[in-house]
Amino acid sequence: MGKQEGKVWRALGLMSGTSLDGIDVAVIETDGEHVLRRGFSATYPYSDAFREQLHVGLTEAAALSDRVARPGRLRLLEQYLTELHAEAAGHYLTDHEIASESIDIVGFHGQTVLHRPDAQLTVQLGDGPLLARRLGLPVVYDLRAADVAAGGQGAPLAPAYHRALAAEISDRPLAVLNLGGVANLTFIGRDGTLIAFDTGPASAMIDDWVKAKLGKPFDGGGALAEAGTVHEDIVAAWLRHPYFAKPPPKSLDRNAFDPGAIDTLSPEDGAATLTAFSAEAIAAALRHLPEAPALWIAAGGGRRNGTLLHMISERTGAAVRPAEVFDIDGDGVEAEAWAFLAVRSRLGLPITFPGTTGVAKAMSGGVLAEAT
Template sequence: MSRSEYFIGLMSGTSMDGIDAALVRFNDEQPQLTHNLSHPWSEELKTRLAQLTSNGAISLKELGQLDILCGRQFAEAVCRLLEEAGIESSNICAIGSHGQTVFHHPHAPAPFSLQIGDPNTIAEQTGIAVVADFRRRDMAAGGQGAPLVPAFHQAVFAHPQRNRVILNIGGIANITILPAGGGISGGFDTGPGNCLMDRWVEKNTGSSFDHNGSWALGGEAHEPLLKHFLRDDYFSLTPPKSTGTEYFSSAWLAQKLHGYPSLAARDIQATLLHLTCDSIQKAIRRWAPDTGEVLVCGGGAHNDALMDTLSRQLGSTPVISTDYCTAAIDPDWVEAMAFAWLARQTLHGNPGNVPAVTGASHPVVLGGIYPA
């Protein structure tokens, strides 16, 4: 067996409910999660980030400051992880930092994706090399820069006999299509995951999310509104495609709700839950009709109402958490582990993108390396 290598993956999604830090050991076998933690954002910084991502308008001074402040928060997460795990920074090969996405615009004529969280700051404050800015090299090669996690999904979840779909439900939902025997036949963002439900429940109840979908369960999905949602052009686009919360935003929801003033708030929440499930199952039915099982990761895996609804819609196709497959990875830590894996790919000079997913013209080594 080869010597073990340790990498750290850092991930903060569109919900900004914390910075996920995962310490991952790599050897000849499956990568192993050896320690993990969720590091909270400071309330002030979280508020400033939420304002930025909600309206996209910011001064260069504010953007530069947020970049540094986010980098410091990422570094704090790493230092806390090392302390809790009882491991020295010298034992870590590199940190893979996704950064905090503040805008994703994969469309011509000048596609771009912007993540902040200065990797120079992380490297300086942790004493560990950092790999960051993963998305833009794929975009330079003609891809959409997203989703990037499918390569990791293939590495850990491919099955010799089963056609699988790996479904990540974060703020945005995305799928990876893994045919039996290896390879990836596709993958893309299906549309909103938790983002619209989170914003609606917070607006109406003050809660940051709908625990187990219980608030949605108290309402009834409104079929005409659901059909209105699903007529949005994004859902009919042919992959490769990707999106973000700058598209499926509070403004998007407000515009779609115009003309439905009398609907109860909980009925709208129930309809949003069905929007997430319907858009996912329609994508699977159309682009992966031979799917044998769906493995779910991300925060949505804990929403019982969402999982039950999706299971009913997919009928005989099992819908299970990644906890319960052979690889047995906690659904909360798949993405952070993926960026540890992507950092390792970069240091070893291996591609990290999947052109069949992103639309890039060829495989590329992702990210920039910021030495310790």
């Protein structure tokens, strides 16, 4: 397909993030440069049983050295995960009365189970050709692989979309925070320059702690953390990890930090300490920016954690506002980004840049699976 300049694409994005919550679905209309229309987003949660299987899959994937290998249960997990995405997309289209034939392209993230760009290795479970067959629609998938193969970090990929979304916001410089399992930051300079990198954990370590201690999936509203006491010595020890001194671009695996230091803490103190660590890691990112952002916009599930947002504001000394204040869908922004990136992939437009992933030059990416 040629570049088709001027064409308006109706794109569906499917996103499953490092927090292992479920599948986010959204539809946008775009020409690959501008966000022309955004629809509703929806989340289809994973069952507790499947989430447990994914946790086991994360453990098994840690031994992978071949990004296309699917040993043990990983092959079955990938197939079932893909079927779940097809179901989620079908439910979304039905629920929002959208005819499938009106969708031009689908952006499919898959489930990241291993991310080691230093070894040029990133693994997302998700069978693009199977999804294309199930939906009867063309699917762009494996959007990280080309960047990693070219020496980039393969993450974050949403900055191009963040810049398009923020086109009408006058505050500059500004930062968009995606508070998923891992936190990533997009810095948009006064001239539109992009700098992006993973700052550290966001919700993943907190969620794992709350699940282990209380059997709950997350710390609702940050209430558990608010009731606890932060052990600043533990936070300081984690911050001595070499990742924080490393200049961007850089990206982080979900399980990069050992939570063993909080094993003996109460549930409340452990949650408070982990939340403070996430906030302090974001504050530590300031040293890598040319100037402090005038505004921080928080998206992702972590924006609902009031304790986390308060700690970020306190430790950065800046205002942190939920995405909805700016008419941005904080739940759907990553799924929207994948829809946007799928269109850019089809147009041959860059999706990663030296300032966002460290790749030598701006480049496109993704693999197309045609509907059959």
